[in-house]
Amino acid sequence: MTSSERIPKAMAEKFAAIAALTDAFCARHLDDEYRVLIHRVLGALARKRPSPLTRGKENVWAAAAVHAVGRINSLCACGAGGGIVLPQAAPHS
Numbered sequence: 001m002t003s004s005e006r007i008p009k010a011m012a013e014k015f016a017a018i019a020a021l022t023d024a025f026c027a028r029h030l031d032d033e034y035r036v037l038i039h040r041v042l043g044a045l046a047r048k049r050p051s052p053l054t055r056g057k058e059n060v061w062a063a064a065a066v067h068a069v070g071r072i073n074s075l076c077a078c079g080a081g082g083g084i085v086l087p088q089a090a091p092h093s
Contacts, residue, residue, distance in 0.1 A: 006043075007043060007046045007047070008046060008047060008051075011046040011047075011051050011053060011054075014046070014051075014053050014054065014058070015042055015043070015046045015053070017058045018042055018053065018058045018061045018062050018065070019038075019039060019042055021058060021059060021062035022035065022038045022039075022042070022062045022066055023035055025062070025066055026038065030066075034066075034069060034070075034073075037073075038065045038066060038069050041068060041069060042061070042065055045061075045065075
């Protein structure tokens with residue numbers, strides 16, 4: 001993690017809980033490049049003041065981060081005949 005991706009101490013536990021879910025999902029279904037991108041998204045959310053990560057469940061934030069990065073990178077099989085179906089593949093706790 002670079003200095004620009006440092007997580008505030010107040011958000012470290014929440015970030016770690018969400019990242020653990022996304023890391024497990026990436027290990028099973030994606031790759032390290034997606035894991036890094038998802039960490040960047042989560043880091044940006046953790047650094048916001050106030051951070052939206054303080055509200056909601058970790059598994060929902062994990063699924064949202066995977067979905068957002070997947071959609072941006074055309075991972076969704078939205079009628080194209082490839083990829084994975086993200087709503088079914090989102091991490092669960």
